[in-house]
Amino acid sequence: MFGIKKLSFAVLALALASLGLASSEEQSVLSLTAKNFDEAIKGAKKGSLIKFFAPWCPHCKTMAADFINVSGGFKEQEDILIAEVDCDNEKDLCSRFGIKGFPTLKWFNGDVKSEDLYSGARDETSLTKYVLEKTGVQAKKEAYVDYVVELTPDTFEHLVLDSKKSVLVDFYAPWCGFCKKLEPIYRKLAKIYENDSDTVTIAKLDASEYTQIASKYLISKYPTLIIFKAGDKKNPIVFDGEATLDSLITFVNGLTGSNATPDGGLDDSFGRFEELDALLSEFMSASDAKKKEIIEKAKTLASDISSPNSAYASLYSKLAARVLANKNYLKDEIKRLTDLTTPPNKSSRKNYSLAKARLNILKVLSDEIKSLKDLSAKSEDALKSLIQRLPVDESAKDSDKEEL
Numbered sequence: 346m347f348g349i350k351k352l353s354f355a356v357l358a359l360a361l362a363s364l365g366l367a368s369s370e371e372q373s374v375l376s377l378t379a380k381n382f383d384e385a386i387k388g389a390k391k392g393s394l395i396k397f398f399a400p401w402c403p404h405c406k407t408m409a410a411d412f413i414n415v416s417g418g419f420k421e422q423e424d425i426l427i428a429e430v431d432c433d434n435e436k437d438l439c440s441r442f443g444i445k446g447f448p449t450l451k452w453f454n455g456d457v458k459s460e461d462l463y464s465g466a467r468d469e470t471s472l473t474k475y476v477l478e479k480t481g482v483q484a485k486k487e488a489y490v491d492y493v494v495e496l497t498p499d500t501f502e503h504l505v506l507d508s509k510k511s512v513l514v515d516f517y518a519p520w521c522g523f524c525k526k527l528e529p530i531y532r533k534l535a536k537i538y539e540n541d542s543d544t545v546t547i548a549k550l551d552a553s554e555y556t557q558i559a560s561k562y563l564i565s566k567y568p569t570l571i572i573f574k575a576g577d578k579k580n581p582i583v584f585d586g587e588a589t590l591d592s593l594i595t596f597v598n599g600l601t602g603s604n605a606t607p608d609g610g611l612d613d614s615f616g617r618f619e620e621l622d623a624l625l626s627e628f629m630s631a632s633d634a635k636k637k638e639i640i641e642k643a644k645t646l647a648s649d650i651s652s653p654n655s656a657y658a659s660l661y662s663k664l665a666a667r668v669l670a671n672k673n674y675l676k677d678e679i680k681r682l683t684d685l686t687t688p689p690n691k692s693s694r695k696n697y698s699l700a701k702a703r704l705n706i707l708k709v710l711s712d713e714i715k716s717l718k719d720l721s722a723k724s725e726d727a728l729k730s731l732i733q734r735l736p737v738d739e740s741a742k743d744s745d746k747e748e749l
Contacts, residue, residue: 374416375428379438382430386453389426391480393453394463394472396429397439401520402447404467410491411469418473418484425480433520452479492535494548498555504548511575511601512546513584513593518553521567527588534593540694541603544575544653572600585733592731599728602653610689612720616657616702619717621646622709628665629710640665657702664706679707 377385377395386393396412398405416427432439432447442451442460450463452475465471473484496504496514505512515531517524535547552559552567562571562581570584570593582600586592590607598605604615621643628639640662647658668675682704689697708714715723 374413375426377428377430377435377438379435382438383457385426385428386457387455388424389453390424390455391422391482392424392455392476393426393428394450394476394479395426395453396448396450397432397442397444398429398448399432399520400525401433405448406519408448408467411467411472414469415472415476415484418486419476419482421485422480422482425476425482427476431525434522454479490536491532492539492547493532494535494546496548496550498558501550501555501558504546505573506578508546509575510544510546511572511597512548513570513572513597515549516552516559516562516564516567516569516571517549518567519551520553524568527568530588530590530593533590534597537594537605537607537609538597538603540609541601541605545597545601545603570596572597574600583733584731586731592727595724595727596731599724600732606689608689610686611698611701613705613708613714614717614720615698616654616660616705617709617717618650618652618658618661621650621658621661622717625661625665625706625709626712628668629712633669636665636669640669654702657699657706660703660706664703665710668707668710675707675711679704679711679713682707 375385386395394415396405396408400406412427412429419425419427430438432444448467450467450472452461452463453459454461463472463475465475477483493515494504505514513534515524515527517527531547531549538545538547550558552564552569562569568588570588571581572584573581584593584596586596594605594607597603598612604611606612624639624643624646628636631639643662643665644659647655647661650658664678667678682700685691685700686697686704689701691697692700705714
């Protein structure tokens, strides 16, 4: 494609992106436009399965996850394209191919003039079998997992208001362009906070359909993101910033105490305690006798700490003791742990978390990390620009409104 005979999905995605074609790491489905449809079809020599859809269409929404799985199954295959066209945005393109109902699936044999209408079932198994029959290529199974919780009026109270977790809710409309742009970011956000599933839930609610709930929380535009903090559900807080992954993580972390990072890892404050940091700040310049005293004080102090991550407090005295016993330990262990935690998915989450906490504490000893006070101040400053208090309209509680 584009002058290359064989092109993997990864390269294809980059090439399409350079031409203005959207793709999503989480969705694994390319979105085509009139500007580049023909060239994309021509480049997929073994063929293309294209879904023509409308975002508001119930049948389209029903088959969305299956189509994502099909796309993921063939993304490593060369010369096969699984993609979609949003007919709300690409009316002329859909009209060109005679699209009159949604979803419509068509197979193109490397040429826009050579097309077959798909009339089979729209489940993953049937679609995968169809692509196999057309190309002779077996799909690589890749399960699609959506960590975003879909809410309804029947589940909102239980999963949001009565939950002991903090819950971020995306009030969206299926036809909203900004909502569709947010969707892959929001899915990635949910995947990141799956690691904090005991304390944080990432959810969404179709506010255009469930207008009573939308009215209660004064939803006037889409998407609107509101967090319902654990222990303070009566005072929801609106996200008021550009919805990038970084800003959303800043928002959630700042209001929940989580330590997530955009790469799915943990930040520099994870596993640390201000009083223990202060104690160890004197360690490296102290005499050996003083170092032993600091280690004993760290043990005592750690035993008195009570918090969700209190298990990591005992690491301070243990790591300090090893530094005292081996002058090369600090430098060598920081290097080893840096390699082990980069990227964060090299090992199990439990092993990664322990390694990251150890690394952060050792960097306190080596003075290679910002103080918790500085990190907190930076986080608070960033958070201030992202929050808006929401006055809940109690009068709307028992009323309904027309679709916004």
